[in-house]
Amino acid sequence: MSLFRSRPARFIPLFVCLAASALLPGTVASVRAAELRIALQDAESGAPLADAVVEVLLPAELQAAHTTTGEFSVDQIDKEFVANVTVVPRGSSVRFPNSDDILHHVYSFSPAKVFELPLYGNGQNIEYQQLFDVAGVVELGCNIHDWMLGYVYVAQTSLALKTDAQGQATLSGVPPGTHEVRVWHPRARSGAPELQQRLVLDDATAASLRMAVTLERDNRLRRAPNPTRERYR
Numbered sequence: 485m486s487l488f489r490s491r492p493a494r495f496i497p498l499f500v501c502l503a504a505s506a507l508l509p510g511t512v513a514s515v516r517a518a519e520l521r522i523a524l525q526d527a528e529s530g531a532p533l534a535d536a537v538v539e540v541l542l543p544a545e546l547q548a549a550h551t552t553t554g555e556f557s558v559d560q561i562d563k564e565f566v567a568n569v570t571v572v573p574r575g576s577s578v579r580f581p582n583s584d585d586i587l588h589h590v591y592s593f594s595p596a597k598v599f600e601l602p603l604y605g606n607g608q609n610i611e612y613q614q615l616f617d618v619a620g621v622v623e624l625g626c627n628i629h630d631w632m633l634g635y636v637y638v639a640q641t642s643l644a645l646k647t648d649a650q651g652q653a654t655l656s657g658v659p660p661g662t663h664e665v666r667v668w669h670p671r672a673r674s675g676a677p678e679l680q681q682r683l684v685l686d687d688a689t690a691a692s693l694r695m696a697v698t699l700e701r702d703n704r705l706r707r708a709p710n711p712t713r714e715r716y717r
């Protein structure tokens with residue numbers, strides 16, 4: 485059975501765009517926003533950083549009013565989890581269909597959710613739903629294909645999104661107040677202080693945050709070779 489490996493990364497400080505002024509780590513910026521616009525990029529290449537999660541953390545008394553649970557799906561296509569990163573509000577359920585013509589064995593040992601779906605094929609376990617009722621990151625693996633790795637990010641509320649192919653995300657409906665904003669990426673160093681910043685949101689004017697992220701190399705196991713090829717794919 486495969487074991488998860490940590491993938492450390494280094495981050496440069498987070499900046500809040502406010503008429504060209506910068507937010508230094510550990511400071512509080514007074515911004516007015518019911519909408520928060522985020523843009524992330526790879527610090528080394530300058531390329532947009534996709535599949536990073538941005539979450540606004542709310543106090544306990546506001547969480548229920550900003551949480552809408554639902555049903556989600558993480559498919560298995562061409563021996564990969566699709567999507568690689570799935571964001572769900574706490575209390576939601578996720579299906580794990582198998583669209584390949586081979587068997588998969590999905591599991592997680594993550595503290596936020598330990599579960600296992602033994603060997604099953606296309607069209608099997610289609611009614612199975614796994615409840616994710618604890619906030620945190622759940623790493624997914626396949627006991628047959630060691631390179632398969634996916635993530636379910638269980639957010640405290642519905643105020644969480646992942647960045648798109650352009651490295652951007654927009655969170656709307658953020659309540660006024662002082663909130664922590666958390667950024668997570670699969671190759672980030674867990675607990676890095678730059679990944680969580682405090683913002684004061686007090687009106688309906690959009691705020692923008694930009695972050696340049698220095699990523700470590702992807703150390704996942706390589707895929708098994710295609711029978712029709714002589715090299716790994």
